[in-house]
Amino acid sequence: MSAVERIDEIDVRILELLQEHGRMKRNRIAEEVGLSVPSVSERMRKLEERGVITGYHAVLDHKRLHFDITAFIRVIVDGSEYYPEFIRRACALDEVLEVHSITGEGSHILKVRTRNTTTLERLLSRIQSWPGVHGTVTSIVLSTFKETRRLPVVPTELVPVEEFETS
Amino acid sequence: MSAVERIDEIDVRILELLQEHGRMKRNRIAEEVGLSVPSVSERMRKLEERGVITGYHAVLDHKRLHFDITAFIRVIVDGSEYYPEFIRRACALDEVLEVHSITGEGSHILKVRTRNTTTLERLLSRIQSWPGVHGTVTSIVLSTFKETRRLPVVPTELVPVEEFETS
DNA sequence: CATGAAATTTAGTCAAT
DNA sequence: ATTGACTAAATTTCATG
Secondary structure (H helix, E strand, O other), rough: OOOOOOOOHHHHHHHHHHHHHOOHHHHHHHHHOOOHHHHHHHHHHHHOOOOOOOEEEEOOOOOOOOEEEEEEEEEEEEOOHHHHHHHHHHHHHHOOOEEEEEOOOEEEEEEEEEOOOOHHHHHHHHOOOOEEEEEEEEEEEEEEEEEEEOOOOOOOOHHHOHHHOOO | OOOOOOHHHHHHHHHHHHHHHHOOOHHHHHHOOOHHHHHHHHHHHHHHOOOOOEEEEEEEEOOOOOOOEEEEEEEEOEEEEEEHHHHHHHHHHOOOOEEEEEEEOEEEEEEEEEEHHHHHHHHHHHOOOOOOOEEEEEEEEEEEEEEOOOOOHHHOHOOOOHHHHHH
8 A cells, every 4th residue: 555656647548548448459558658568567467466457357248138127225334333234235246236335325435237127126035035125216317428437537737735734 | 230139048158258257269169168169169250240249358457557546437518519529538538447428426537546536636737727627526536346347147048028028 | 260381470598788 | 767679468350160
């Protein structure tokens, strides 16, 4: 952890390329950023080792694979003693893509992707049967217009100063 | 589009491997699934061409890059004549990772990732100033326990039958 | 569709700066 | 940290089952 990550302009460009094209060849990256292949490899190795890059993943088209329902489920778990078990169970389900604890109404939010309304209903019943779960509010996704994890990275020197003003 | 995607057991295993390890070498995949390298290449090519694989992406650690705030913002856009412009503006923002229209309270939900509460506040003010936006409800993420896009793919022959019973 | 073998491209190693 | 020169490995091509 610790030690402010040093990211220079070239790292930023490498990260942009790899966020967009995760299998891009090192020689192509090298010509894009104007470095040799070993230099690019070294930078990639360090970005991976430092944990800046956490992984590379193929993304699949859920529609073509018949996962037709995406939904956000806000869950009210009453009593924080139930949180760990709730989180364990939620994370264990393949159809649950995201598990977050949140502020606002509901203690947790789940993003789920499932085949159809039947499987969604089954999933909801299951979640509602878990200890401590006192209610769920489901928002079914009608259309998705953007869905990415791309971060707009900037060189370390250029991060807005207020970031370092707050303790 | 059209034509039910045929996904056999080997495709499933290739998709599992690439969802988890997006830069895995073809020869490693080949030995995992028990095919030759050219066969794996051909299958990958087809899965990409058919649009089953939509892309490969490096995923970055937002904490290490000082994107400390994740939030879900439910937006009430009143009057569907405002939807297209709202969606255009939302998608254009780098800090907005996801844009969905939904059922339930609020017409849309945004997933945003930003640097700090100051930038979140700025973002919210901006969204609230857009035409048709009548309100927002923000849930700030306190902890994330799971965040993936991995789909539990199964061979075409094994998809639950009810999927084809519903018109 | 799948394969092995050849041809080509890409990646890793390393001494030097 | 970056490089060129070298070796090793991976990928593409292609003729054949």
